[in-house]
Amino acid sequence: MFLKIDNINKTFTSEAGNNEVLKNVHFDIKENEFVVIFGPGQCGKSTLLNIIAGLEKESSGNVYLEDKKVTKPGPDRAVVYQNILLFPWLTVMGNVEFGPKSRGIKKSIRQKDAQEYIDLVGLNGFEKSFPVKLSGGMKQRVGIARAYCSKPKVMLMDEPFGALDAQTRYLMQEEVVRISAHEKRTVLFVTNNIEEAIYLADRIIVMTNCPSTIQKEYVIDLPRPRDYTSEEFLRLRQEISSIVEFTR
Amino acid sequence: MKRLKINKFRVISAVTLCVFVLVWYLVTAVFGLFPKTMLPSPDSVFFSFIKKLTSTVPDGGTLFEHIFASLVVALTGYVIGVGVGLPVGISMAWFRPVDHFVRPVFDFLRTIPGIAWIPIFTVWLGIGLSAKAAIIFVGVFVGTVVNVYSGIKQTNEVHIWVAQIFGASKIEILKRVAIPSALPYIFTGLRVSLGMAWLGLIAAELLAAQKGLGYMIQVARNFGRSDLVIVGMITIGIMGALLTLALEFVERRVVKGI
Numbered sequence: 397m398f399l400k401i402d403n404i405n406k407t408f409t410s411e412a413g414n415n416e417v418l419k420n421v422h423f424d425i426k427e428n429e430f431v432v433i434f435g436p437g438q439c440g441k442s443t444l445l446n447i448i449a450g451l452e453k454e455s456s457g458n459v460y461l462e463d464k465k466v467t468k469p470g471p472d473r474a475v476v477y478q479n480i481l482l483f484p485w486l487t488v489m490g491n492v493e494f495g496p497k498s499r500g501i502k503k504s505i506r507q508k509d510a511q512e513y514i515d516l517v518g519l520n521g522f523e524k525s526f527p528v529k530l531s532g533g534m535k536q537r538v539g540i541a542r543a544y545c546s547k548p549k550v551m552l553m554d555e556p557f558g559a560l561d562a563q564t565r566y567l568m569q570e571e572v573v574r575i576s577a578h579e580k581r582t583v584l585f586v587t588n589n590i591e592e593a594i595y596l597a598d599r600i601i602v603m604t605n606c607p608s609t610i611q612k613e614y615v616i617d618l619p620r621p622r623d624y625t626s627e628e629f630l631r632l633r634q635e636i637s638s639i640v641e642f643t644r
Numbered sequence: 645m646k647r648l649k650i651n652k653f654r655v656i657s658a659v660t661l662c663v664f665v666l667v668w669y670l671v672t673a674v675f676g677l678f679p680k681t682m683l684p685s686p687d688s689v690f691f692s693f694i695k696k697l698t699s700t701v702p703d704g705g706t707l708f709e710h711i712f713a714s715l716v717v718a719l720t721g722y723v724i725g726v727g728v729g730l731p732v733g734i735s736m737a738w739f740r741p742v743d744h745f746v747r748p749v750f751d752f753l754r755t756i757p758g759i760a761w762i763p764i765f766t767v768w769l770g771i772g773l774s775a776k777a778a779i780i781f782v783g784v785f786v787g788t789v790v791n792v793y794s795g796i797k798q799t800n801e802v803h804i805w806v807a808q809i810f811g812a813s814k815i816e817i818l819k820r821v822a823i824p825s826a827l828p829y830i831f832t833g834l835r836v837s838l839g840m841a842w843l844g845l846i847a848a849e850l851l852a853a854q855k856g857l858g859y860m861i862q863v864a865r866n867f868g869r870s871d872l873v874i875v876g877m878i879t880i881g882i883m884g885a886l887l888t889l890a891l892e893f894v895e896r897r898v899v900k901g902i
Contacts, residue, residue: 526901
């Protein structure tokens, strides 16, 4: 199996008591599969992604990437965050070429490569701009280009469009579909937006709220690009919404 | 609109300055409230300034010679202090063993003001360039280390994560994340240290020197030449401002996007 999430449990311990956020989370992802983790609430999903990224330690269980246990962050797993986290002191080009530069790739080669991804996300002409000059959507594009450019085996996307306005969000969803058609990657995408999940996913994993555990899986085989208003789309939306327990 | 506003505030600043000089002029030249040896009038200070550009009376040097002497001392101490302070501060902040190794001595030395070193340095090194540069070095070194240290320490943890995710090593993260993100703090340190350098210099020259702005003031005081004392003070202020401006110019070139 390409990426194996093997029975992960996570409990945060603090003076206030134990907070169990992940419970028996167990699933596999095939190579080049676009998997969306969908669930209500603020509990567990980002933690799961951080565990896969190697930034956080699981309480029990294992993560295997190509049968190798994940223990620490590495360039085979790139992360795109909601609050983007570009390096503000670097230009767009500097941010996108950060990964390849860390791997010691020659300047001429890595910049040519970075330029391709900058073009791919539609930021041609902004190579020398600093992040502070860019809009939220543009920053997120840089984040995506940076992640792709480091040639990870898995892309981990943590509610990447959560901070964008609705219009930009739709636009970015279309972009992601276009980019992943152009360049196949294994993607694990976390969202609490049901439409976004159905629009993007090969497979949706629905998670419950605190502690998060897998409730149900849906394989979405609608042709792309998908139509938010098609009968099938709306039926899926209705079905998934009906099983999700929203808590106040 | 914004431009207009800035200009308006500039005008206010200019008015303040004019009022200050005017009041000074009134209480001295017009009403004569102060004897000339206590507070000379602004115009007499101005003429003394012009005269001092070429005159070597009473201290054996023209104004430019004093400025030059002071600059050489200040910049020598400053450059060495920054040159040593930067790597020490960065290593202390980034490598824990270095921190524990250096900190006890550093914490003790930093509590001693730079000018408190004057007597011992004059005993060791005389009253030449090296003694004064050493006094300045101490102040600059401490100021640089403290600011650089806290700058590096405040590196955003998630930026470090992101760098790790993209495969950067610890040294690379220092070079490409911690130092660039600390640049504003580092420049604050450089600016504060520049002030300290100038301060230390004048103090050192007041006590032990044969040339320099502080020395010029001291001699003028002994001769009862208040006009020259004020010329010296104004020159010190102007030079300090110019040095700060030069540093800010460099900062704007180096610090971008933050």
